[in-house]
Amino acid sequence: MPKKPLDRGDRLERHYRRLGTRNPMCVTCGKRDPDHPEIFELHHIGKRSHDDVVIECANCHRQLSEQQKDHVVHGPARPIGPMATIGHYLLGLADLLTMIVETLKAFGTWLLGQSPRLVTA
């Protein structure tokens, strides 16, 4: 029997449960929209080899996942084991922090641009 489609209220709650919060916010760009949790995703910092996740908006998530593709060592001998896990994790964390730094810089610059000017003689 086909399942009854979920209405908007049910779907919202399902997203909150998936994200583990009712107040999701992208840790990278700071986007916050509790009424539209569907635009947020969980990003594995150290790819799938580590359980730590952060909430990202779909755009930032795609960007971070794209960067993770560059962490793969190509060739016949792929690194495995705990050291490889930690390595992937640290690279993922570095990507994440880099994007946060970019956001902070942009925000700082924007604040300066918006500030009133003190004109000195």
Added chain:
Amino acid sequence: MNARLEMSIAVRAYSERPDRTPLGLRPPSAGIGASEWTLVFDCETTIDAAQRLRFGSFQVRRGAVLEREGGFFDLQSLTQAEQALLRAFTREHGIELLTVAQFRTDVFLKYGYRRHATIVGFNLPFDISRIAVSHGSARGEMRGGFSFDLTGKDDDPRVRVKHLSPRAALTDFGIPGDQATPRAGRKRGRRVPAYRGRFVDIKTLAAALLSQRFSLQTLAAHLGTETRKHETKEHGRMTKAYLEYARADVQVTWECYRELIARYGEHGLARSPDRMLSEASIGKAYLQQMNIKPLLGCDPSFPRERFGEIFCAYYGGRAEVRNRRVVCEVLYCDFKSMYPTVNSLMGLWEFVIAHGMSVEDTTRETQAFLEAIEFKDLRKPETWKKLRCLVRLKADDDILPVRSQYDGETYTIGLNHLTTSESLWYTLADCVVSKLLTGRCPRLEEARTYRPGPPQDGLVSTKIVGRDDFAIDPTSEDFFTRLVDLRDEAKAQSNPREKALKIIANSTSYGIFIEVNRDDAPKAEPLTVFGPNCERLHLHTRAIEDPGRYFHPLLGVLITGAARLMLGIAERRTLDLGLDWAFCDTDSLANVRTKSISRPEFRRRAQKVVDWFGPLNPYRKPGSILKIEDLNHGIGSDKLEPLYCFAISAKRYALFNLSKGNRLVLRKASAHGLGHLLDPYSEAEAPTEIPPPYVPLKTIGVRRWQYDCWYKIIEAALLGHADTVPLDWHPKLQTPAAIRYTASSPQLLNWVARWNDNKPYEKQIRPFGFLLSFMPRKGVFAPIATTPVDELRRGRPPIAEPLTPIAPYDTDPARALAKVFDQDTGEQIRPEQLKTYAEVLTQYHLSCEDKFLNGQFLDCGRTERRHVVASGLSLIGKEANRVGTSGEPAPTCVAVAAFR
């Protein structure tokens, strides 16, 4: 010297599942917060044995806004006319009408499960059981409980309910077949945590917050809600008034819930209110709020052999009768907040906030301390800090708590002379009591003093009930002392928060540290048991025990040991002053006026006993910690009035005044041993020959028929025939005595398996329905066999299996008697085969105090300590476990597990 009595004794053992992490080691569970939705519902049922759903009412709220309101009904249980009435009623009020099937999917599961609504009700397990389509036994964490199917589809979650106590049950959603994690996510190893639901039974929440048992009516009155529960006599008959009543019930439930949530919110606790199952939950939430980690959380590898030693010294509160079945004049005293007080005196808060604890061998110092200690030293608060010590000894006629089956069946604890060939652990406080009472110093083999580790990192202050002036800093203040001080202040200012402070003080000061949860496994499972002498037994048993989250047995053992010392001191002081005592019970003692002393002299000496404890007061409010109870004063007066006592056995006593003309005025009485019986008659039917109570029954602590029983017992004693108490004061005493049970577990429901056989599901007795149990007449009460001579057969007669009479619940006891059957054979049982109330009460006034000499049926006067010579040592599990719904031990499982 008394005759020696050789008998096996028992000590508590610590046990742990080898394959399971103790609760204290697990992080508190977290999840997304509550959604803004609330579903409140209530069911109305038939009044027959099946208590089948007829109709129900519900409200769905978003925040406080009512989004949906309606009724639901069971098509099969309502006639066409009743359905028409229901339709007209809902139309008139502009509310929805659904079938129960629609309610289950479109309201209960839609809001309760998919929208994460808080599901609210009064006595939720009963209502959930009414709307279910079938049930089974729950598995996993909820084993021992029920699992309810709501739709018959695997894709929908089941609701699981596990009964914990008459006040509380664990309720959650099972994991449905419909996966919450999409296939793509599952392939990537992701998992959306299962949603377990949020169920708030306001009966449970009210009991946890207000420490009282309520009906919906009394709760609404207590909370002062705008809407009050309607009165109805229409149960079972569908009328407009009955429908109004049912609709109002849901509104009252919502208003009570809102008020309780507001009160819970005042505490400022992070824990969700659906987790508040008792006062202890509030206490634990406060410790969590202060960031206090449990002992096992700080030190997961704490040697479990130590727990075995510590548990050996656990004996609980002391309850005894010394002057039995004689009327004596007393001054009834009790200790102020006994457990918080001894906690403060011993500085046990240091252990609560410590990162682990260390142990030191102090055999020599402790033996010297014990030899040197004098009565006057115990008046110094600093002495009590030295009692954080456990000692091992071979008892040699020392007076120590002894746990044994004095009556051959049940384990009870008596302070007796003990001689053992095996070494046992006791608290140092118990050894001090022995020295006080015997004058001899016990010989210690070993002593271990426990020292708290450094304070935990990250502790934070908390504001009790959210008030700035009730702030407590766990690192610089003694939590227990501060709480009692705050309560004293609140009481002096008539602050309504005084009760909340009392609940928090009591719930954090003892029980949570010794919490062990019994889990009866369906079949034997591995369990590791730790005994007193580093034994480690690997067993397979069904009696599984799990330590609670803040399990810290040392604290539980030291607290109760020190409380026994307080009573020991009071006893010694009483006897030294030429007085006697009638009974003691955990934190209270009744001093007896002996014949040779005048009343003023008696009071003067009793006051001396009270004053002795003055220097031990750790609180700001001056005065002694031993208090003369209010009931020693005249009713509504501050003047002492002669108070009399008639004590039968431990916890079975009554206190009363004799007014002019020797009129008996009962002030306090115990319902111990009577509380499980259904009232044979109501207050309105009470006999006219017994004067009604002068003080409210609630203050006395009994129900009306229990009051009458005590009245007759005391009257007989005053008239000089204490051995024979007439049991003819009411004709209903000649009817079979009934006990009401709730079918709260699959085992209990199994009692009515024969009744349910071949009945359609809706006509069966279902989980959380009511049952009646009766006691079969046996022995001298058994009906005389009328076997015809020609039926006699040769050989040994077969041993008759004892009858186990039960009946489906009926509001009319006479109707219930017609349905009594044997749960094993299913055969009908006649009323004359059942014990009447009068027969059950026959020996109540002669109840034995088996743990002492001169404590048998007709014995009266002073009981004497036995001299127990231990002939064996058993290791046992939690005592008084699995207490039935009416306060009596549940007959479905062995109350105490014996491990060895």
